[in-house]
Amino acid sequence: MSHSGDDRLPTVESLRQRDTDYHVGFRKREFSGWVDEQVSWKESCYIGDWSFLPECRLEGPDAKELLSDISVNSFENFEIGQAKHVIQCNENGSIVAEGLLMRLDEETYSASANPAFWTGYNLEKGEYDADWRTVDTFNFQVQGPTSIKVLEELVGDELRDVEFIHFTDVEIGGRGVTAIRMGMAGEAGFELQGPAEYADEIWNAVLDAGEDHDIKQLGARTVMINHLEACFPTRGKDYLPAIYHEGMGEFNEWKLENGGGYTGIVGIAGSFEGDDISDYYRTPVELGWAQNIALDHEFTGRDALEDEVENPRREIVTLEWDSDDVMDVTGSLYQEETPYQPMDMPAEQQWQMRADKVLKDDDLVGISTSRGYSYYFREMLSLCTIDVECKEPGTEVTVVWGDPDQRQKEISATVAPAPYKKDNRRTDLDEYV
Known part of the structure; x- marks a missing residue:
């Protein structure tokens, strides 16, 4: 060594x-x-x-x-x-x-x-x-x-x-x-x-x-x-x-x-x-x-x-972020008080692991990553490694948005399947005519 x-x-x-x-x-x-x-x-x-x-x-x-x-x-x-x-x-x-x-x-x-x-x-x-x-x-x-x-x-x-x-x-x-x-x-x-x-x-x-x-x-x-x-x-x-x-x-x-x-x-x-x-x-x-x-x-x-x-102990899911809460983050830029940390669009423009806390009843149950906006689905999404007890689609959780030295926002989110979109990789290529 x-x-x-x-x-x-x-x-x-x-x-x-x-x-x-x-x-x-x-x-x-x-x-x-x-x-x-x-x-x-x-x-x-x-x-x-x-x-x-x-x-x-x-x-x-x-x-x-x-x-x-x-x-x-x-x-x-x-x-x-x-x-x-x-x-x-x-x-x-x-x-x-x-x-x-x-x-x-x-x-x-x-x-x-x-x-x-x-x-x-x-x-x-x-x-x-x-x-x-x-x-x-x-x-x-x-x-x-x-x-x-x-x-x-x-x-x-x-x-x-x-x-x-x-x-x-x-x-x-x-x-x-x-x-x-x-x-x-x-x-x-x-x-x-x-x-x-x-x-x-x-x-x-x-x-x-x-x-x-x-x-x-x-x-x-x-x-x-x-x-x-x-x-x-x-x-x-x-x-x-x-x-x-x-x-x-x-x-x-x-x-x-x-x-x-x-x-x-x-x-x-x-x-x-x-x-x-x-x-x-x-x-x-x-x-x-x-x-x-x-x-x-x-x-x-x-x-x-x-x-x-x-x-x-943990498995991966998709999170759908509440649109109103996301818009509050953007809207804070137009208010006099200190704004929330801005969200790059459509995704983070730094190559970094943005790891955000995911809470259920104030307990840490997961880590959210790869936050990004899907124009096709009109949703702010992220991946999340989450406790297996909370992995079922429809489970309501809270994402804490913002670095520790920034004003933070609690964003409501809902567990969804991963992958979020249909997997078409194995489709018979003869269907594409």
Whole structure:
């Protein structure tokens, strides 16, 4: 363990003071306007750029063994050409990393987002016959009811037979591209990946093909609303990865040395005041991912998660915020008294975990995150990890809005299902004609 590395780990207070630019990594804050862009994944489609996410290749005879040892998922029936949402935890069951994993061939895997570096770190400190390297790729989401028509303009009809959470290789403008059937909008669509040097070529080709299908470009201002509506909890918005506590300095130093940055672009805010950084960590069970946990193998955090799967304490729901109470927050800006803390529209414009207290009869029963306005549903919504006793739709609770040093507002809220919108990702693509 690197003691100097632990000294550099942030505290609750330092993360509260961190200024985080939400626009980092995204092409633009807005393109055609956030309302227009937000409606796109229900009525037409969008293209969004997530190329800032890291990606790695893991290859070798022991690659599968390594992944199995550090991931909650089963790898028994993981076929070549298949992808999965891989989740990696610490001994306490708190999520360290989660993201997309693809099996490229018998001994080669591609890991996107946070598992890229946690996998490489565990390879280096263990005894596995495998190699790890980062790769520079683009990662575009093309999602929505007309997305398949857009992509067929480019590659023909070969995508209609791709099963959900599987992928295939196609050509766009003579460039090799991997098309993965999945997405973060809860709608039919694909993610497109390929060498970063061709990113602009592919982006422009998709836009040209989508011109007659009302395609929109998705900007940073409203990008997280699809995660909120479809209940895709997000690192730095709904939980902090378990990399900030004492003992994780060595990993953070390794990540820095291997081009991954130190602790990422993240801060914390909101009415919830944790005593320890671990109060902002979450487990797969709390975030609605218990179905990913396979107890058919030994993995880091297995004992803790086995107990939690049997006896969950908190689960994830959506909260509908009372519109009159929300309008009181905005209305206070036009009054002489000190206003309530303003609400960014349609969502927070800092990349931070805004964690607000959720009360029932004055008792803390949950933590609200990812507060955002859905123009399509005309509702202010949030995700919430809530005590199982309060998880039933229709339960009335109170959200405390505002940082501890701000004037705070108690907002009535009602528990609703998560996901809030219908999940259309697995729809038969032949229905889109």
